[in-house]
Amino acid sequence: MKKILVLAVAAFAFCMQLASQSSFFDNYVYQQWTSFGGLSGTTATDIAQTSDGFINIGTYEGLVRFDGVAFSTMRRSKDNGLTFASVRVVVEDSSGNLWIGSNDEGVQLLQPDLNMTFTTQNGLPNNSIRAIVEDKDKNVWVGTAGGVVYMSKSRHLFNPQFEAGTVSKGVISTQLICDRDGRVWLTTENDKGLFVFKDGLFRTIPSMDKFGDYAVTDVCQDRDGNFWVGTDNSGLVKIVNGEAIAVHTGTILDSIPVTAIFQAQDGNVWFGTESGLVVYSEGKFHVCDKAEIQNAKINRIISDREGNIWIATDRNGVGKMTRSRFKMFRTGETSNAIAEGKDGRVWVGTDSGLFCYVDGKQETNALTKYTKDIRIRHVAAAQNGDILVSCYRKPGQLRYNQASGKITSWSTDEGLAGNKVRVAIEGSKGELYVGTTTGLSIIHKDGSIKNFKQLDGLENEYVMCLYRDPNDVVWIGTDGGGVYLMRDETLFGWITTNNGLAGNVVFKISQDNIGAYWICSGSGITRCPDYDSSKDVLPEKFEVIRSEQGLGTDSVFQLLQDRAGNVWMTSNYGISSVSSGKLSEVAKGVSDVIVPKYYSKSDGLDSDGPTSTAVSICDRDGMLWFPMVDGVAVYNPVKVRGSQIKPLVCIESLRVDTVEYKDFDKVIELKPGTKRVDIKYTGLSFDAPERILFTHQLTGFDDDFSTPNTERSVSYTNLKPGRYTFMVSAINGDGIMSDKAETMLFLQKPYIWQTEWFWIVCTVFFLATVITIFYLKERAVTLENIRLEGLVKERTKELAVEKEKSDQLLHAILPDKIAKELKDSVRAIGESFADVTMLFSDIVSFTKTSSEHTAAEIVYALNDLFSRFDERAKRMGVEKIKTIGDAYMAGCGLPSLNEDHARIMVEFAKGMYQDLRDYNASAKIKFNIRIGLNRGPVSAGVIGKTKFIYDVWGNTVNVASRMESACSPGGIRVSAAVYERLKDTDIKFSGPIECDIKGKGLMTTYDVIMGEDE
Known part of the structure; x- marks a missing residue:
């Protein structure tokens, strides 16, 4: 014993x-x-x-x-x-x-x-x-x-x-x-x-x-x-x-x-x-x-x-x-809704019945016994203290009078729209608005029931939530049909995504302390500000908040405002809170993003979270009650005060490319060419370290501090030379910021070419070089003009000798009698051209060169070179007139007119030199030529009946020939007429060259300046 x-x-x-x-x-x-x-x-x-x-x-x-x-x-x-x-x-x-x-x-x-x-x-x-x-x-x-x-x-x-x-x-x-x-x-x-x-x-x-x-x-x-x-x-x-x-x-x-x-x-x-x-x-x-x-x-x-x-x-x-x-109350069942009675009792609707709590202790009474093993979707308190219980099967909707213990029920047997009741609220006249999955029912005080279905204007009969505003307008949220508005048992409005609603699957509807309406849906939160529901019109302004603005999800089940001005949100991510002012600022577009505070097991919230049907409350003492999948979570904002201890912040390391620094007392110098800077930092607050946020700024790079986030490192690449100050602050889970920002100084050193003095020296050197080059160029031009004048005289003399030899050769080839007969029998078919450009080219020292080779070799060489000229003439629209031994004559602007004949002939002349270079690169007999150009009127025609040729004559042709004679080997000499036509183009000319032209006297001529590749 x-x-x-x-x-x-x-x-x-x-x-x-x-x-x-x-x-x-x-x-x-x-x-x-x-x-x-x-x-x-x-x-x-x-x-x-x-x-x-x-x-x-x-x-x-x-x-x-x-x-x-x-x-x-x-x-x-x-x-x-x-x-x-x-x-x-x-x-x-x-x-x-x-x-x-x-x-x-x-x-x-x-x-x-x-x-x-x-x-x-x-x-x-x-x-x-x-x-x-x-x-x-x-x-x-x-x-x-x-x-x-x-x-x-x-x-x-x-x-x-x-x-x-x-x-x-x-x-x-x-x-x-x-x-x-x-x-x-x-x-x-x-x-x-x-x-x-x-x-x-x-x-x-x-x-x-x-x-x-x-x-x-x-x-x-x-x-x-x-x-x-x-x-x-x-x-x-x-x-x-x-x-x-x-x-x-x-x-x-x-x-x-x-x-x-x-x-x-x-x-x-x-x-x-x-x-x-x-x-x-x-x-x-x-x-x-x-x-x-x-x-x-x-x-x-x-x-x-x-x-x-x-x-x-x-x-x-x-x-x-x-x-x-x-504080968790374990029911062992999924909780769906919570309501507080007028006597302070807290009623919790679960998947297996109704639970009642008095001062935190569970109580068994007539209603909890009656609803045992019944799935409860909603609980509410009537004005007289009765408890309204929405069941997801028969008996449908319940009303419990605590004083008498009487329980009244309504189902389809009594005329209810359906037995699966989602929600019920009381109207201003004591009538009950009951939302079911198959329509809305209004139960009058006399027991009569009025139903609203598709035929009555309720296009979507699946009622998810009900809310009665201060103007006695009942807001009806549906599963996919948006929101319907009803006054005096008459539907007068329908709001969907077409009007601006975030989504048509509506979970909860509420109002904040300034009267703005908040609608939670599966596609985001909608705020309707400045709406006067006393007028039978629809809201005109809709402000939407979605996951990208910081919600983390688009499906927010409920918004619940506490007495401290915070808004609590339930979603598949759990329970979170944010300042109501911050939430409104984001809705209005004043701020870009919100940073909700999420609660987890470390806060005592040891649960898998709420459901979409969960209805949370703020009771008379300011305590927040949240239905969870495994019970009820209670938060007491009076008892639980956020930490007022400011967090500390610490810069842990600086990694520069592959080198790591941990001593930040001195300015850290970064060598020139640094590619990447990684800064690692941390915050010291152990109430909820996983919720610490950081905001940072790199002066000289960032315009302002960054948006607070949970990242504990930041990287910068290819920083410009200069001094930088990195600053970082921490914000703990209760929104308290560290007393001062932690700072670190570093200097990005430049390459020599990134310094100011280097560019000053380079600028001075560049200007000096330009001036020197200009001076040398001007001096070279002067010397070249002197050389060319002497060369012209020498070449003129040589030309006269060569001309005399050519005449002797011509007379040696053609007897005088044959030449005279050919001249007497010419039949002219001709026309005049007002403005053409003529080209003469001549092989330099051709007589001397031809004397050193056989006739076959000379003919082969001339054929090769002149064939190249012919092909270019065809490509460029130039008319070949004839070849006279080693001379090549061509024109443009005849017989077909061409306004751009002068430019074409200059480009053709340049091309002839390119052909000459290509020829000389592989030829056995090397040649050099000179080219002369003139423009003006000419006559042209066909002479003879047999072996006739197309010939061109006139003063323009003669002057072109004189230009060729006056030209230096390897050059292009043009008359003043050609120069005047092309001086304002991109073709470059030498200064004027005064020449004594045979038969013409003193003439002003110009050389075409060719590039190194021309």
């Missing part, structure tokens, strides 16, 4: 313990990181938050730094200056220096300017470090596996002494703390191992002697000045005014060794044990039974700057306790 009684008492104690747990730890969310989550191993020996905001974790693999998203490990390597491989203790002193106690490598002090290492060679009693603390005089005390020392500010080591008879030499330290009076407390693994340094000695606590050979595992001073002492074998002890008192908690603290004690900012005292976690809050002890930590050995407990609790464990990695923003 006694044994049974003991078991009953134990069971009762356990139940009380669980009840206590549920009232405290339900308000916390636990998040865990192990080796599977990026942590180096599963054992965390110590944990501390440094002033830069990072969480620093001691592990057997080194020091791990954590920003809430990513881990980075520091440990000894070849060239990083670190001397530790494993970390057992992590402490930041008052100067911001980091002290690392290693497992067997002494202590390393990490400072911005110089790192220092202390080992047994420097005076440590042992290289295995177990505890470190800084006292009020800035001395640093180090507890090791072989004793305790302290270092002065000058880093000299001293050995403190123990009270006589208390310990033997070489104690194994386990903990060091400095209390508010500046005294240093020490715990050791020895029996009676609790000491306080006073009057130059470590002394025991006499009041602890009552516990016999006690073993102390940790000690912590609370805000009241009392000391909590954890023991290995005597439970929990509290020292008040020097008197040690045993504390019986009724929890695992009474039987399991305490390994860590910490008092948080809110006054709660957290106890870590070898098998779980306990919290002392408001005079009660609460045991944590969260699965991740239930049996964990806890090495250290701390609080970060935002009040989150961090726990370092021996086998379960690192955990974070964050106050939950949501």
Whole structure:
């Protein structure tokens, strides 16, 4: 019997313990990181938050730094200056220096300017470090596996002494703390191992002697000045005014060794044990039974700057306790709608019936029993307090009077439009508007029912939602048919995408505090501002917000406004919130995008999310109730206040092409030709690190700060030379921005040709070069004119000699009598041309050349060259007149007229030189020619009856011939008439050349200037 009684008492104690747990730890969310989550191993020996905001974790693999998203490990390597491989203790002193106690490598002090290492060679009693603390005089005390020392500010080591008879030499330290009076407390693994340094000695606590050979595992001073002492074998002890008192908690603290004690900012005292976690809050002890930590050995407990609790464990990695923003009520069923009654009861419609909550506790009543196993799609409260329940099968629509317990139902048997009821609301006259999947029904107070279907103007009978506005207009949202408007039981309007609605599948309709209508659909949100529904007209203005404007989805199920001016949205992505002002600005087009705050498991929202039918509410106390697929989520904006602690921001690295920099105290110089700059940064806020947003700007490149986003790096390519300042700020999950932007300066150095002085020198050099070239060119032209004048005289003389030889040759070939007879028998068929251009070419020194070769060779060579001229003449529309030995005569403008004859003949002349070059490139007999051009009137005709030729004559022909005679070999000489015709074109001429032309006297002529490739 006694044994049974003991078991009953134990069971009762356990139940009380669980009840206590549920009232405290339900308000916390636990998040865990192990080796599977990026942590180096599963054992965390110590944990501390440094002033830069990072969480620093001691592990057997080194020091791990954590920003809430990513881990980075520091440990000894070849060239990083670190001397530790494993970390057992992590402490930041008052100067911001980091002290690392290693497992067997002494202590390393990490400072911005110089790192220092202390080992047994420097005076440590042992290289295995177990505890470190800084006292009020800035001395640093180090507890090791072989004793305790302290270092002065000058880093000299001293050995403190123990009270006589208390310990033997070489104690194994386990903990060091400095209390508010500046005294240093020490715990050791020895029996009676609790000491306080006073009057130059470590002394025991006499009041602890009552516990016999006690073993102390940790000690912590609370805000009241009392000391909590954890023991290995005597439970929990509290020292008040020097008197040690045993504390019986009724929890695992009474039987399991305490390994860590910490008092948080809110006054709660957290106890870590070898098998779980306990919290002392408001005079009660609460045991944590969260699965991740239930049996964990806890090495250290701390609080970060935002009040989150961090726990370092021996086998379960690192955990974070964050106050939950949501409280979950598990129903085990999908919740569809929530309503608050006039008496404060909260009614929840689920797929298996109706649930009722009173002050957060579930209540069973007549209505919950009646609706058991019935799928409830909507719940609402009538003006008189009755509860309206919409069922998705018979009994259809219910009305429950709480005072009498009477339940009235309507189905198709009573004339309802359908038994699958989606929604019901009360009209201003007490009538009920009931939306079903097969039409709308109006149930009057006398029990009569009026239905609206397709024949009654309701083209789409599937009613999704109903909303009655202040002007007694009922808005009817349908599944694919848009929105219908009804007043006094008469449909007067129909709104669809044709009018500007975002989508025709309408989930919910509501109004904000300024009267604007908000319509949630499967294709976005529609806002109808400035609409007066008292007039039977349709809205004219529609403002649409879709996923690309920041919603993340087009299917928003409901908008719910809280008392703080925030709008809460439910969708397939879960629950999110945004400022109502920001949402309206995006709808109006004032802003481009919104940045909703999404809530997740880390906020206590441990659910798969809401459904499209979910109807959420804001109750009389301002609490928000959200139906979820597995229960109900409740958010209390009064109890859950956003963190007002500003986040910190840190630039972690700068990668320039393949080189990485981590020291940003100085201006970083980028070598010329740098292709890519990658900047990595992070934000330090552990309430919801995944929701931290960043905004950045690179001065000289970006016009303004970027739109906030979650990216933690940015890249720039091909920056122009100059000085740049990179600035980045962080915004935490509650919209609080970091106090100031983190900055980094770097200089993009230029190539020599990218500097201003280089271009100044180049400009000066260029101008000097142009002037020099102009001068040399003018001088060359002058010299060339002098040379040409002499050459003309020489060539004129040579021409006369050659002409005389040609005449002798002609007379030698043709007897005078034959020539005279041929002349006398000429029959002329001729015509006159007012303006043509004639060309004469002549082979230079042809007589001399022909005398050096056989007649066959000369004829072959002349035929080859002149054939090339003939082909070009044909292509360019030039009329070949004749060849006279080595001379070639051609014209343009006859017998067919051509206004551009002068230009064509000049281009033809240039082409003849190209043909000459092509010929000479492979010919055995090399030739050179000269060409003369003139334009003017000519006569032309056919002479003779047999072997007749087409001939041209006149002064123009003669002058052309004289131009050829006056021309230099390899040149083109034209008359003033040709020059005047072409001087304003792109053809270039030399200056005027005065020539004494035989039979004409002194004439002004010009040479055509040809390019190098002509």
